[in-house]
Amino acid sequence: MAKGKPPYVAVCGSGEATEQEEAWAEEVGRLIAEAGAVLVCGGLGGVMDAAAKGCEAAGGVSIGILPGEGRGAANPHLTVSIPTGLGEARNALVVRAADAVIAIGGEFGTLSEIALGLKLGKPVVGLHTWELAKGGTPVDAIVRVTTPEEAVRAALEATTVEN
Amino acid sequence: MAKGKPPYVAVCGSGEATEQEEAWAEEVGRLIAEAGAVLVCGGLGGVMDAAAKGCEAAGGVSIGILPGEGRGAANPHLTVSIPTGLGEARNALVVRAADAVIAIGGEFGTLSEIALGLKLGKPVVGLHTWELAKGGTPVDAIVRVTTPEEAVRAALEATTVEN
Amino acid sequence: MAKGKPPYVAVCGSGEATEQEEAWAEEVGRLIAEAGAVLVCGGLGGVMDAAAKGCEAAGGVSIGILPGEGRGAANPHLTVSIPTGLGEARNALVVRAADAVIAIGGEFGTLSEIALGLKLGKPVVGLHTWELAKGGTPVDAIVRVTTPEEAVRAALEATTVEN
Amino acid sequence: MAKGKPPYVAVCGSGEATEQEEAWAEEVGRLIAEAGAVLVCGGLGGVMDAAAKGCEAAGGVSIGILPGEGRGAANPHLTVSIPTGLGEARNALVVRAADAVIAIGGEFGTLSEIALGLKLGKPVVGLHTWELAKGGTPVDAIVRVTTPEEAVRAALEATTVEN
Numbered sequence: 001m002a003k004g005k006p007p008y009v010a011v012c013g014s015g016e017a018t019e020q021e022e023a024w025a026e027e028v029g030r031l032i033a034e035a036g037a038v039l040v041c042g043g044l045g046g047v048m049d050a051a052a053k054g055c056e057a058a059g060g061v062s063i064g065i066l067p068g069e070g071r072g073a074a075n076p077h078l079t080v081s082i083p084t085g086l087g088e089a090r091n092a093l094v095v096r097a098a099d100a101v102i103a104i105g106g107e108f109g110t111l112s113e114i115a116l117g118l119k120l121g122k123p124v125v126g127l128h129t130w131e132l133a134k135g136g137t138p139v140d141a142i143v144r145v146t147t148p149e150e151a152v153r154a155a156l157e158a159t160t161v162e163n
Numbered sequence: 164m165a166k167g168k169p170p171y172v173a174v175c176g177s178g179e180a181t182e183q184e185e186a187w188a189e190e191v192g193r194l195i196a197e198a199g200a201v202l203v204c205g206g207l208g209g210v211m212d213a214a215a216k217g218c219e220a221a222g223g224v225s226i227g228i229l230p231g232e233g234r235g236a237a238n239p240h241l242t243v244s245i246p247t248g249l250g251e252a253r254n255a256l257v258v259r260a261a262d263a264v265i266a267i268g269g270e271f272g273t274l275s276e277i278a279l280g281l282k283l284g285k286p287v288v289g290l291h292t293w294e295l296a297k298g299g300t301p302v303d304a305i306v307r308v309t310t311p312e313e314a315v316r317a318a319l320e321a322t323t324v325e326n
Numbered sequence: 327m328a329k330g331k332p333p334y335v336a337v338c339g340s341g342e343a344t345e346q347e348e349a350w351a352e353e354v355g356r357l358i359a360e361a362g363a364v365l366v367c368g369g370l371g372g373v374m375d376a377a378a379k380g381c382e383a384a385g386g387v388s389i390g391i392l393p394g395e396g397r398g399a400a401n402p403h404l405t406v407s408i409p410t411g412l413g414e415a416r417n418a419l420v421v422r423a424a425d426a427v428i429a430i431g432g433e434f435g436t437l438s439e440i441a442l443g444l445k446l447g448k449p450v451v452g453l454h455t456w457e458l459a460k461g462g463t464p465v466d467a468i469v470r471v472t473t474p475e476e477a478v479r480a481a482l483e484a485t486t487v488e489n
Numbered sequence: 490m491a492k493g494k495p496p497y498v499a500v501c502g503s504g505e506a507t508e509q510e511e512a513w514a515e516e517v518g519r520l521i522a523e524a525g526a527v528l529v530c531g532g533l534g535g536v537m538d539a540a541a542k543g544c545e546a547a548g549g550v551s552i553g554i555l556p557g558e559g560r561g562a563a564n565p566h567l568t569v570s571i572p573t574g575l576g577e578a579r580n581a582l583v584v585r586a587a588d589a590v591i592a593i594g595g596e597f598g599t600l601s602e603i604a605l606g607l608k609l610g611k612p613v614v615g616l617h618t619w620e621l622a623k624g625g626t627p628v629d630a631i632v633r634v635t636t637p638e639e640a641v642r643a644a645l646e647a648t649t650v651e652n
Contacts, residue, residue, distance in 0.1 A: 008560075011250070019382065031219070061166055062550075063569055069585060069648060071497075080527060080552055082234040082567060082586045085413040087395065088282055089255035096250075096558060097571045107305070113280035114196070121272035171397075181427060199408060226389075226406055232422060232576065234334075243364060243389055244407060245423045248572040250558065262409045390574075414608055415581035434630070437621070440606035445577055445597035457622040458600070467597070 007159045008096035009152070010040040012113040012127075013047025013106045021047055021065065021105040026054035027148035028102055033060020035156055040097045041067075042082050042090070043074045047104050052077035065094050089130055092116050100155035103129040103142070115144065123158030127151045166232040167289070170322045171226075173261035175276040176210025176269045176292075181241020184210055187290055189217035191265055198319055203228065203260045205253070206237045206244050209262040210267050215240035228257050241278035255279050263318035266292040266305070277305065286321030290314050333485045334389075335478070336366040336424035338457075339373025339432045347373055347431040350453055352380035354428055359386020361482055366391065366423045368416070369400050369463040371405050373430050378403035391420050418442050420464035426481035429468070431453040441467065450482030453477045496648045497552075498641070499529040499587035501588045501602040502536025502595045502618075508537055510594040513541035513616055516637035517591055524547020524645055529554065531579070532563045536593050541566035554583050589644035592618040592631070603631065605624050612647030616640050618625050 009032050012016050013021055019081040029051035032039045039055045043064020055062040056077040064081040067090045069072065074081035084090045091112050095101055101117040101124045103110050117124040118141050126142040133139055143158065145151045172195050176184055192214035202218045204211040206227020208278045219240040223316040227237050227244040230253045236243035244266055247253045254275050258264055258322065264280040264287045265274050273292065279289040281304050289305040308314045335417040336359050339347055342411055355377035360363045365381045366372040369390020370467045382403040388406040390400050393416045400407035408481040410416045417438050427443040429436050438453065444467050452468040459465055469484065471477045490552040491648040498521050502510055517539035521528045528544045530537040532553020553563050553570040556579045563570035573579045580601050584590055590597050590606040590613045592640065597617065606613040607630050613630040622628055634640045 014335065022276035037223075049228070049296050061569060063571065065571065080550060080581065082552065082554070082571065084582055086252070086582075086584050087259075087411040088279055089249075089252050089259075089411065091279070092250070092252035092255065093571065093573055094573075096574050108282035112275050112282060115271045115278055116251055116254070119275060128298070131299070133294040133296065135291070136294070226408065243387060245389065245391070245408060247419055248422050248576040248578065249419075252574065255409055256408065256412075259411050260418065281340065284382060412578070413581070413585075414605055415578050415585075416573075417605070418576070418578035418581065422578075432602050434608040438601050438608060439602035441597045442577055442580070442602055446600060454624070457625070459620040459622065461617070462620070 518543025
């Protein structure tokens with residue numbers, strides 16, 4: 001990886017994802033690596049595994065921030081993995097470590113990462129992910145995209161790297 | 164407080180709430196205390212302050228789990244306050260400490276608590292709070308209620324106290 | 327509990343303590359309650375159980391900050407218990423929640439709480455606990471006492487309540 | 490970095506270290522990299538900076554697990570840095586992420602990492618670091634060494650990589 005101060009981009013999604021979601025995640029991981037950014041994820045399977053796989057294939061650096069106490073649950077494509085032992089509280093660390101967040105599909109864990117990202121003021125980009133509303137009115141806090149290319153471009157454009 | 168093993172109910176909402184939300188929260192806090200349950204909240208202002216105030220007025224026990232490193236930010240109505248120094252990662256602890264979660268209105272922090280509650284399999288009751296959807300289809304994971312009485316009743320009925 | 331802003335005192339020690347340590351802990355818990363202070367501990371057995379028992383007997387308020395995900399492991403004498411799901415990282419929270427720390431005997435977990443207390447600038451009082459040295463020279467950062475009465479007096483005198 | 494499953498070794502020490510400690514840390518970092526292991530540290534200055542510098546010079550991979558909310562405080566030699574926002578509670582994560590811990594000199598933060606490492610059952614190697622005793626009797630839980638070479642050899646020999 002070229003030294004300097006690369007942006008960090010989190011990729012969030014379900015540990016049991018659809019084939020389509022995994023294909024998007026792999027492409028997102030590849031594009032993050034090609035842009036010279038660092039990939040952050042929750043370190044497990046599904047979208048996290050696919051994103052790390054795409055990143056690895058393009059020679060990029062990826063970090064898995066795991067909920068459990070050991071590295072045994074880490075997917076095999078990560079450059080490094082950090083077993084936090086914090087359980088779901090680790091979702092806050094995934095988001096905190098990132099300059100921008102890309103959510104792909106996802107279940108309640110992903111929703112918590114979207115919410116924490118927005119709470120922390122991080123750009124959150126969504127690819128077929130959760131839709132939010134209050135009192136029947138949509139809340140458009142997530143940058144909606146429809147392709148992996150748009151997702152990575154939007155994440156990197158929105159990122160002011162804090163270094 | 165009567166000994167035994169009371170349920171713990173988290174009340175989540177914005178630190179800068181509307182008058183209506185604060186009125187609901189105060190009533191929810193009072194009803195939690197009257198039911199002999201323990202109130203858990205994030206310890207700050209707005210909905211958290213109002214819920215603790217209602218709990219205090221009814222002679223109940225409340226716990227504030229604070230994001231910062233000191234008790235100085237705690238609202239004055241709490242029985243005890245725990246400064247975690249974890250920042251927004253403390254939202255996971257608010258939810259984990261509870262047997263059921265009541266969300267009143269709320270912003271992105273509340274959304275993260277709803278999501279973490281659902282992820283952890285806790286009953287989540289919503290009073291004029293976030294609405295969730297995927298692909299245009301509502302996701303009805305939150306028990307919707309319209310009054311404080313219904314909120315507390317739904318939370319307590321759904322609770323299997325783990326003790 | 328009388329309102330106002332009581333100091334919080336952590337009592338740290340082994341989950342499998344000697345009879346002597348448990349007797350000291352129970353007396354420390356009683357004295358903390360009689361002083362109107364709040365007892366904080368790790369919520370489990372041994373010294374933690376005995377301290378909470380003494381606190382309860384004197385009508386005091388105690389908080390157990392648990393490492394696991396449920397309240398099931400909490401000792402039965404606590405006023406409230408908080409299951410953090412953070413594992414040993416919860417030791418930092420026990421210390422952070424307190425204005426002063428009393429260590430009674432103890433193993434490596436207690437040593438970590440002593441160290442974190444000193445790192446955070448909290449007064450740390452030791453009753454037959456760890457002795458520290460560097461290069462053969464004792465490091466006298468712990469206030470050494472020999473009785474529960476001295477321990478609680480030293481902890482409360484050293485405390486500047488941050489409220 | 491050669492793929493496979495390298496051991497992770499934490500290097501702990503003061504953020505304001507002596508020249509001698511920094512020289513040891515740099516050599517320890519270099520030897521960890523040459524052994525194909527991953528260096529974990531707290532990400533700040535002093536011993537942490539020197540260890541990461543040595544690791545970088547030998548082409549190794551290093552991870553900084555930071556206490557604050559941003560990467561700005563990270564030393565410039567790290568491969569990746571993770572701002573946890575957990576304050577001193579991050580010390581538990583530094584130790585948890587490692588298969589073995591090397592302590593070089595150090596103050597109370599380092600002592601907490603030694604204690605947490607021992608609590609978690611990790612091998613802890615000490616180079617001119619804290620000495621522990623109870624009741625006047627030394628507690629020999631730390632593997633004592635006198636050179637960086639011995640430190641890294643002892644850490645790697647004691648490591649059963651959990652992967």
